[in-house]
Amino acid sequence: MTVSSAPGKVYLFGEHAVVYGEPAVPCAIELRARVEVNRRDDGKLRVHAEDLSLDGFTVEYSGTTDDRPDVNVSESLLSAATEYVDEAIEQVRAVTGEDDVGFDVTIESDIPLGAGLGSSAAVVVAAIDAATRELGTTLEPVELAERAYRTEYEVQDGQASRADTFCSATGGAVRVEGDDCRSIDAPDLPFVIGFDGGAGDTGQLVAGVRTLREEYDFAEDTVETVGDLVRAGEDALADGDLEELGQLMDFNHGLLSALGVSSRSLDRMVWAARDAGALGAKLTGAGGGGCIVALDPTPETETALSFTPGCEDAFRAELAEEGVRQLE
Ligand SMILES: Nc1ncnc2c1ncn2[C@@H]1O[C@H](COP(=O)(O)OP(=O)(O)O)[C@@H](O)[C@H]1O
Ligand SMILES: C[C@@](O)(CCOP(=O)(O)O)CC(=O)O
Ligand SMILES: [Mg+2]
CATH class of the missing domain: 3.30.70.890 (GHMP kinase, C-terminal domain)
Structure with missing residues (x-):
């Protein structure tokens, strides 16, 4: 079993414009997502997510469309709910070369979903960190942030910035402009x-x-x-x-x-x-x-x-x- 947590964030400035290469300043906040992973050798991905707005559910599937879980919600709701975790695991398979590995993933989060506090980035960062470590690989924060960015980029149809994922991976206040991501000093911000x-x-x-x-x-x-x-x-x-x-x-x-x-x-x-x-x-x-x-x-x-x-x-x-x- 391997467990990681990662923080959500607020944007002091610059969301949306950052997608087109303008600078932005997100700041990590003390609301965290915690992800526990256990390796499975049957290649399946089983996600247990208590905080999803689907009222909390457990699904078990191998990630192919003909093997979707049998839960009573629309396909679009289901894919919106699961796609960030699915893609995070794809990134883990790519970076470790373990193409057929599966996981049990359990997510607990303090961060409201889809509310602008970066729940997706926190879940993705914590999931990639925990799943790679479960396979014996430790990613440096910059590579972790890059893999998490690629996850958001894929899920958001090629429209994402590095801001949320870099901020969640490194914490603190950060400045992101294109692929230039750095931590910055900030005064106490109330x-x-x-x-x-x-x-x-x-x-x-x-x-x-x-x-x-x-x-x-x-x-x-x-x-x-x-x-x-x-x-x-x-x-x-x-x-x-x-x-x-x-x-x-x-x-x-x-x-x-x-x-x-x-x-x-x-x-x-x-x-x-x-x-x-x-x-x-x-x-x-x-x-x-x-x-x-x-x-x-x-x-x-x-x-x-x-x-x-x-x-x-x-x-x-x-x-x-x-x-x-x-x-x-
Ligand atoms: N606690 C969670 N459990 C499972 N998936 C989550 C959780 N929190 C966030 N997600 C994923 O992130 C998506 C929300 O991300 P997004 O729309 O970018 O909003 P934000 O990042 O502002 O919270 C959810 O639909 C889900 O796929
Ligand atoms: C709108 C955007 O700039 C920030 C999205 O933040 P959130 O997922 O709503 O927390 C998109 C992005 O930077 O990928
Ligand atoms: Mg998000």
Whole structure:
């Protein structure tokens, strides 16, 4: 048995634009996914995932379409639920050369699914780390992050950045621009998260921005403007200027809205945070529904969000200094 955990993340700035080569700054947070794997010699993959919105289920299959598990949910829901883990195991087979190996995989996660806190990256990073170690191979963090990126790239139909997976693998605050991924210093960032209880489909939302960008120059310009904003944000980060960081988060949310990835409940939470005196607030991750992140050193934003209609959960998130963690 081998067990690893990896953290989720919030985007201080730069989601979506990072897919087109602009810089982004995600920060790992202390919400983790824990993945346990045991090798199987029959080549099958058995996934036990208690936190999936399918109400928790166990499936057993070999990964071919004619051997899908017998559970009473639609094929599309099932594939959305299982494809990140399936592809992570494909990456493990490729990197170890053990093409026919199977696994029992058990996933437990604190990270809400599809809500912009990087649950997919955390599950994929922890799964690849645990499964490779189970086979006697230890990947360096950079190679682990690369394999996890390839997993997201495949599942999201060739539209993914290295940001979530690198951040989850290494922890801390990171800066990602294309294939240049590095850890950066960050001041103490008082993150408050609001969660509307919903989810967005990352692949679809990324595809929507791509289409908009192909159709309208303004959308291409907006993506570039996000890049300019991130560069300004790096200076504010280096100076520890929380007020400017907050203001830039507000701008970033406006630009994401222009790209069509916000939602009524995300906007409502963003405004509730601003009205409560947050230094800034924006959606985090792919959008469509899910989470916002605000900066507020006082308790006001968390309290205001907890009384905001449509906000299901409000909580503070600490920066996770440690990325992937080997538990057993
Ligand atoms: N606890 C979990 N158990 C199994 N699969 C998970 C879990 N958390 C996330 N996943 C996988 O990640 C997908 C959600 O990823 P995504 O849409 O990128 O949202 P996000 O990364 O913002 O949470 C789920 O549909 C599922 O495939
Ligand atoms: C929209 C995007 O920039 C971030 C997606 O984050 P999440 O999966 O919603 O946590 C996509 C990507 O970088 O691969
Ligand atoms: Mg994701």
